[in-house]
Amino acid sequence: MAVEPYQEELAGTCVDAxxxxxxxxxxxxxxxxxxxxxxxxTLVVIYFILARVALPRIAxxxxxxxxxxxxxxxxxxxxxxxxxxxxxxxxxxxxDARTEAHAIAQRARDDIKADLDVEKAHADAEISAKAxxxxxxxxxxxxxxxxxxxxxxxxxxxxxxAALGMxxxxxxxxxxVDRQLKG
Amino acid sequence: MATETHGAEHATEGxxxxxxxxxxxxxxxxFGHGDVGLFTITNVTxxxxxxxxxxxxxxxxxTSRRAIVPSRSQSVAELAYGxxxxxxxxxxxxxxxxxxxxxxxxxxxxxxxxxxxxIPMSFTTTSHFAVTVPLALAVFIGVTVLGFVxxxxxxLGLFWVSSAPLALRxxxxxxxxxSYFVRPMSHSIRLAGNVMAGHAVIKVFAGFAALAAVxxxxxxxxxxxxxxxxxxxFIQAYVFTILTCVYLKDALHPSH
Amino acid sequence: MEGIQFLGAGxxxxxxxxxxxxxxxxxxxxxxxxxxxxxAAGSQTATLFIGIAFAExxxxxxxxxxxxxxxxx
Numbered sequence: 001m002a003v004e005p006y007q008e009e010l011a012g013t014c015v016d017a018x019x020x021x022x023x024x025x026x027x028x029x030x031x032x033x034x035x036x037x038x039x040x041x042t043l044v045v046i047y048f049i050l051a052r053v054a055l056p057r058i059a060x061x062x063x064x065x066x067x068x069x070x071x072x073x074x075x076x077x078x079x080x081x082x083x084x085x086x087x088x089x090x091x092x093x094x095x096d097a098r099t100e101a102h103a104i105a106q107r108a109r110d111d112i113k114a115d116l117d118v119e120k121a122h123a124d125a126e127i128s129a130k131a132x133x134x135x136x137x138x139x140x141x142x143x144x145x146x147x148x149x150x151x152x153x154x155x156x157x158x159x160x161x162a163a164l165g166m167x168x169x170x171x172x173x174x175x176x177v178d179r180q181l182k183g
Numbered sequence: 184m185a186t187e188t189h190g191a192e193h194a195t196e197g198x199x200x201x202x203x204x205x206x207x208x209x210x211x212x213x214f215g216h217g218d219v220g221l222f223t224i225t226n227v228t229x230x231x232x233x234x235x236x237x238x239x240x241x242x243x244x245x246t247s248r249r250a251i252v253p254s255r256s257q258s259v260a261e262l263a264y265g266x267x268x269x270x271x272x273x274x275x276x277x278x279x280x281x282x283x284x285x286x287x288x289x290x291x292x293x294x295x296x297x298x299x300x301x302i303p304m305s306f307t308t309t310s311h312f313a314v315t316v317p318l319a320l321a322v323f324i325g326v327t328v329l330g331f332v333x334x335x336x337x338x339l340g341l342f343w344v345s346s347a348p349l350a351l352r353x354x355x356x357x358x359x360x361x362s363y364f365v366r367p368m369s370h371s372i373r374l375a376g377n378v379m380a381g382h383a384v385i386k387v388f389a390g391f392a393a394l395a396a397v398x399x400x401x402x403x404x405x406x407x408x409x410x411x412x413x414x415x416x417f418i419q420a421y422v423f424t425i426l427t428c429v430y431l432k433d434a435l436h437p438s439h
Numbered sequence: 440m441e442g443i444q445f446l447g448a449g450x451x452x453x454x455x456x457x458x459x460x461x462x463x464x465x466x467x468x469x470x471x472x473x474x475x476x477x478x479a480a481g482s483q484t485a486t487l488f489i490g491i492a493f494a495e496x497x498x499x500x501x502x503x504x505x506x507x508x509x510x511x512x
Binding site: 014015019020021023024025026027028030031032033034035036037038039040041042043045046047049050051053054055057058059060061062064065068 | 203205206208209210211218219220221222223225227228231232234235238239242243246249250251253257260261264265283284285287288291292308310311312313314317318375379
């Protein structure tokens with residue numbers, strides 16, 4: 001501290017007449033009682049201020065803040081689960097719609113396929129009927145053609161025999177032509 | 184406490200410089216020039232009272248709005264609370280939290296006394312052994328009594344290192360007992376010594392500032408020392424508090 | 440007699456510097472360990488300060504002895 005002019009009677013065992021310390025002021029026994037007395041008062045006052053007012057207040061504020069934060073987190077958690085529910089519902093609706101669409105498409109496909117099969121069978125039957133008819137016609141034509149060949153051959157044979165100046169009866173010529181045709 | 188030698192005066196002879204590094208620690212009455220009696224209002228009283236005022240301002244007025252979103256002063260108060268609370272919990276465990284208000288009292292007092300002492304022209308209450316020795320003795324006696332109340336004679340197990348070889352144990356016990364009784368001494372001298380040393384060194388540099396040639400260096404040195412002292416003021420409060428927690432832990436759980 | 444007293448104070452003051460070596464040693468080893476295992480460093484700062492405090496206390500003792508020799512004997 002500043003050096004202040006001290007009165008002569010103040011100069012004691014620890015402070016000289018000029019106001020300077022003699023030795024270490026920390027070791028001056030004259031002052032210890034005073035310091036300890038005021039220190040104890042100070043500590044007791046601080047203790048009661050802290051223990052009765054300040055610390056419970058700060059503890060309650062901290063607890064309240066912790067509670068608020070916890071509540072907020074819980075609310076956020078709630079909202080999040082709601083959002084997740086909504087998302088799940090949406091997903092479900094989407095999946096349902098998709099399966100339904102699949103079902104509808106499948107049904108349409110099946111219907112078409114059935115129609116197609118009926119038509120195909122019908123067409124097949126028609127075609128085979130026509131084919132059989134054609135075959136029959138071809139067979140008839142072929143049979144008539146064979147018959148015509150036989151007649152032509154017999155006539156030709158008779159004509160050739162006549163041209164050769166020979167006469168042969170009809171039965172012989174027919175038998176020879178038949179033999180040739182079979183052979 | 185011999186009074187004949189005036190070391191400071193001898194140190195100044197011949198140089199023309201005036202060193203009174205210890206004058207800042209003189210206790211004197213605030214009103215009048217009487218003797219310092221037991222109840223005299225002195226500069227010690229003033230600065231102890233200012234420490235109370237500062238603590239009330241921070242811890243009571245600062246938190247008076249009880250805001251969920253804290254103001255600046257309220258966050259500082261909460262920071263101090265959380266700092267000491269965590270320290271007590273970490274070092275002593277859950278059962279030490281019962282003594283948290285006492286430790287908080289010690290910490291707040293020392294921190295504010297140290298920082299108020301850094302105001303120029305102020306008086307540093309924690310630089311006096313008359314202040315720190317009662318603090319350390321209160322911790323020492325309180326912890327020792329608590330240890331015996333909680334553990335009975337089992338508290339003496341603190342001095343019997345059961346993990347050491349049997350032959351070494353009596354020697355270790357002697358060392359442990361000595362170190363136990365040195366605790367209040369080192370506890371108090373560490374705090375007062377650090378604070379006093381820093382202030383005295385600043386005062387010595389301030390004495391050099393009277394010499395025009397070296398005054399810039401001296402002022403620079405004062406600035407640097409002041410920065411260091413700000414650090415020391417907090418660290419010593421922290422160390423005092425955490426050592427209190429360590430001693431409290433020994434009292435609650437004396438087994439090694 | 441007084442010269443010897445001041446000499447003693449100076450010698451006692453050396454203890455402060457030696458304590459500074461100790462404090463530096465504590466801090467340096469802490470830093471080395473912390474860099475090797477940074478995740479464990481945070482939980483050990485309390486131990487660091489306790490160690491520094493013990494190392495420094497002895498330096499302060501010698502400083503105190505110097506002061507006693509200077510001012511109180």
